[in-house]
Amino acid sequence: MDARLLAIRDEVFRRNPGEIEFHQAVNEVFESLAPITGKHPEYADAAILQRICEPERQIIFRVPWVDDAGSVQINRGFRVEFNSALGPYKGGLRFHPSVYLGIIKFLGFEQIFKNALTGMPIGGGKGGSDFDPRGKSDGEVMRFCQSFMTELYRHIGEYTDVPAGDIGVGGREIGYLFGQYKRITNRYESGVLTGKGIGWGGSLVRPEATGFGAVLFAQEMLKTRGLSLEGQRVVVSGSGNVAINAIAKAQALGATVVSASDSGGYVVDEAGIDVELLRQIKEVERGRISEYAERRGSSVSYVAGGSVWDVHATVALPCATQNELDDKHAARLVESGLIAVAEGANMPCTAEATAILQEAGVLFGPGKAANAGGVATSALEMQQNASRDAWSFEHTEQRLTEIMVGIHHDCAATAEEYGMPGNYVAGANISGFKKVADAMLALGVI
Template sequence: MALLHERLVPVHDEVVRRNPGEHEFHQATREVLESLGPVVAKHPEYADSEVISRLCEPERQIIFRVPWVDDSGRVQLNRGFRVEFNSALGPYKGGLRFHPSVYLGIVKFLGFEQIFKNSLSGMPIGGGKGGSDFDPKGRSDAEVMRFCQSFMTELYRHIGEYTDVPAGDTGVGARELGYLFGQYKRITNRYESGVLTGKGLTWGGSQVRTEATGYGTVFFVQEMLHARGESLEGRRVVISGSGNVAIYAAEKVRELGGTVIAVSDSGGYVIEDSGIDLELLKDVKLSRRGRIETYTQERGNGARFVATGSIWDVPCDVALPCATQNELDGTHAQTLIRNGCSVVAEGANMPSTPDAVKAFQEAGLLFAPGKAANAGGVATSALEMQQNASRDSWNFAYTEERLRMIMLDIHDRCLTTADEFGTPGNYVAGANIGGFTRVADAMLAFGVV
């Protein structure tokens, strides 16, 4: 664990004291604070103003109960969250996660990361996050609808296109967003398209939004390689997860000449040396919401399912962790390094532990943190907000090109900022500092609020 600048030690200590037991939030804040030493040394006004301390404290934390009735007539109870973390650059913006692991610490870690990610995108959006410990897996459409309607019955009073704009995340896809938007429209009697992003294309959604996080991650990888005079052509790629991020990252890798040889879900992983069949994978995981093992059963010869061990045991040139937080630890990192991996880019939020990040950096791998590499999703959400505000609709090619240019700008800002603050080639420092300075300067301009 890196040492903190002496003026940042009390900031970190206060975060831990004020947020007991929220380990993911502690990890996320420390990772940023470790990068800010050169900033404080060069610009002490950031420490003098306590803007860093204020940045680590959410502007608003909302917790509420979500009662709903299951198909057997029994009343169920879940807990809902919305952390409106920072609005210095625009309305709070960040997804909703429905998963049994969700608690306040997870939502705060995600919201904190979102501040810097949204800042790096260059778009006028602040940072927030929300969700519930509700698990949509195994629930009927009717049960999911009743839960979403109950969730929105409380959430609606806290959101709006100029206030807070949620989107989807783990467990919240097109089905859930449809139910949420329908209830918001019913309660408010307004067709306020810009209040949610990730919507269906027939009711205010944006082209490329479904693909954006995965595509953006791969655009970022391609730029890292271009900076070294290389490309994705002919690279063997391993991707954890098999949801939207992983599948569309795989699609863009294939388009740019790479070969995805392994993907995973919570039950294990699939290896196919000749390349994963993306059409079958989409059918199994996105259309049928099946398990990854089904892919091997239907694919036949050449595809192998592995229920034990780790997908990071598979030798590759490029690794894209696209599943969940802290899925790739120091041991996995050492395995990837030994097996010749040269690029790691985070498609998920904080999927690499601090030990893993340290190992990658010490080994000289190209490593892109999630707040830079996976910013394409929220950037395209901001493009969706632009279209909603202007009552416009852009085609796929135009929107994808906007996304590509945003990811190129993020890459260049990370490299330029890292150079400026004495850490050349360090994408973690570049992302943290580049995201921080834009938000902090706005906060200083607003005074103590």
């Protein structure tokens, strides 16, 4: 990183103290930008870098709700509307105890470039709360969501800011949030939220899109070496929506996925994960991954605690959460013959792990490219809502495939153009940044 970029980065860190995930995301982007800022001095003249790191709006609010025992509980809500140069803010809501402003800003910053890579007219934003839906009754989740939306509704709209789901926010939560929005505004503005149920404005393929997209990106990377997912041994982390659908798509393309995990531990199933059993336990029953081992039989091993990255693989799909795969496990995976990594989660590999993987020649698809299928299909949902239309599964999946192939091509071509062939991190960062920066220049200093 040259001295000018370093000075801007350090000032961002100073202005946002203690937000370590945000710092990590900013640093990762800045490390890629020296080639493009050298070629385009106009970006420096217009302070594009400084402006792109400063959210257009940061909203923090109190969320009071009443639990089943009649006690009042208080959580904190967030919405960071980061950049709208390309369109209305777009990004999910995360409900998890770890949520604080730094997490939301890291996710929102990543979302700017991810959304730009899709080629769709959407800006970047993110939101959420430190509320934990795990272990809560449907009534408690509903009351929390209604309270959350009672504040959030005034800041969102189909032409302003369009939230979606993320960790802890699935179809149940989106339903309660949309119901409260409709109740308060007295209008059926279906384009205001994505991830809705199929029967009331949602899109086919949206539940599968992030997991499917990560696998499609991995497949495109493998093709550059004359390989495919056929016959690959794949390790997947997580057991939520993204992980389950990544497992399903990888196995449909001929891979054997041997693992899934949650916060309690992980399972290894050498015969290949039974997707329908996993879906039943995690999405229907809201159970634990240990129950998969109990019901699948003695051929499956369950490891309490530990790391799923102790399991050797040729392809890794980290689909759980940020910074889950560290340098120690990256080195171990390289030694075991790892060929490719596609990030299904947001920034699941630490900076040190990413460096080890890239230095070893492992194909590495960063989250802002590899997991862009979710937000891309959310934009397709917005299209359907705007035209009062509903597309078939086959048509929507074809559009998703076209978008993911396009993102891969864009990242690869950009990396080649700037003298870093095969470096998907640099390709994604430079391509996404250029799309947003050019729009910001066109719109003036705002």
